Amino acid sequence: MSTDSRSLRPVVRPLIDRFGFPQLLATTLVLVAATILLGVAAKATGSGLACEANWPQCDAGPYNLLPANLPSFYEWFHRFVAMFAGFAIVGSALAAWRLPTVDRRVARLVVLGMILTPIQVVLGRETVLQYEMTILSLHFWTAVLIFVLFVVATVLVWQSKLTSAHAVVALAVGVVALALHVALSPVVGTATVNYSPTMQLVQYGVTLTLLGSTIVAAMVVRDRFEDRLTVASALATPPLVVAVLFFGRRAVNPALEVPYLILAAVLLVAFLVSVRFVRSASSTRSNA
Structure with a gap:
C-alpha cells in the first residue's frame, strides 16, 4: 500500500x-x-x-x-x-x-x-x-x-487574499487600459494607422491588461459581495470587454468605428458604475 x-x-x-x-x-x-x-x-x-x-x-x-x-x-x-x-x-x-x-x-x-x-x-x-x-x-x-x-x-x-480594495484597483486599471485601447486604435487618429511594431506590441499589452483586470475585478466582486446591483455591474464588464476587443481589431473598417466607440463608452460607464457600487457596498459593510 x-x-x-x-x-x-x-x-x-x-x-x-x-x-x-x-x-x-x-x-x-x-x-x-x-x-x-x-x-x-x-x-x-x-x-x-x-x-x-x-x-x-x-x-x-x-x-x-x-x-x-x-x-x-x-x-x-x-x-x-x-x-x-x-x-x-x-x-x-x-x-x-x-x-x-x-x-x-x-x-x-x-x-x-x-x-x-x-x-x-x-x-x-x-x-x-x-x-x-x-x-x-x-x-x-x-x-x-x-x-x-x-x-x-x-x-x-x-x-482568499483578494479584497474589495483589489477589485477597485482592478477596475481602475481597466479604465486606464480602456482609455489607452481607444487612444491607440485607428479610430482616434492617423498616427496609429501605420501600426509600427512598437505600436502593435503596446496595443496588445494594453489588450491583455484590459482583459485580465476586468476578469479579476468581476471575480473578486462576485466572491466578496452579495448586493445584486454591485455583482451585476461587475459581471457585465467581461463580455463588454470581449465585444470591445472584437470590434477594436476590426476598427480599421470605417463601418465598425461607431460600434466600437459605442461599446467602449458603455464599458467605461460599466467600469465607473462598478467602482461606485463596490465602494458604496464596502462603506456600508464597514459601518454595519
Whole structure:
C-alpha cells in the first residue's frame, strides 16, 4: 500500500513543496502572456517566416536550431519562450489534477488549458507553413483563451487574499487600459494607422491588461459581495470587454468605428458604475 502511495505522488511535488502551487500558476500565467506578446512582436516585425519557413527548426547552427539574424531571432525567441510556457502549462495541469488541496474548478481550467496547448502548437506551426489570416487569427484567439483560463484559475487560487480594495484597483486599471485601447486604435487618429511594431506590441499589452483586470475585478466582486446591483455591474464588464476587443481589431473598417466607440463608452460607464457600487457596498459593510 505504501508503495502504491509513493507511485501516485506527483512527480512535480518537490517543486510544489518548495514554491507553492499558487506561485507556479502565477508564473505560468506570466509565461503565457509573454508568449502572446512575443508572438505579436514576431508578426509585427514580419519575422514569422524569418526562419526560412522551418518549424520547429530555424535557419542557423547545428541542425538549424538557432537563428541566423535579428528577424530570425524574434521568431526563434518566441518559440523558445512558448516552449517553457508549454512545459509550465503541463506542469500546472498535472499538479492541479493530482494535488488534493487544489480546487477542482482550478484543476478543470488548467487541464483545459493543457488540452488547448497542442492545438495552439499546431496552429503555430501552420502560421509558418501557410501564413494565412484565418490561421493567424485562430492562433491568436486560442492563445487569448488559454490566457483567460489561467487568469481565472489564478484568481481562484488567490481569491482568499483578494479584497474589495483589489477589485477597485482592478477596475481602475481597466479604465486606464480602456482609455489607452481607444487612444491607440485607428479610430482616434492617423498616427496609429501605420501600426509600427512598437505600436502593435503596446496595443496588445494594453489588450491583455484590459482583459485580465476586468476578469479579476468581476471575480473578486462576485466572491466578496452579495448586493445584486454591485455583482451585476461587475459581471457585465467581461463580455463588454470581449465585444470591445472584437470590434477594436476590426476598427480599421470605417463601418465598425461607431460600434466600437459605442461599446467602449458603455464599458467605461460599466467600469465607473462598478467602482461606485463596490465602494458604496464596502462603506456600508464597514459601518454595519
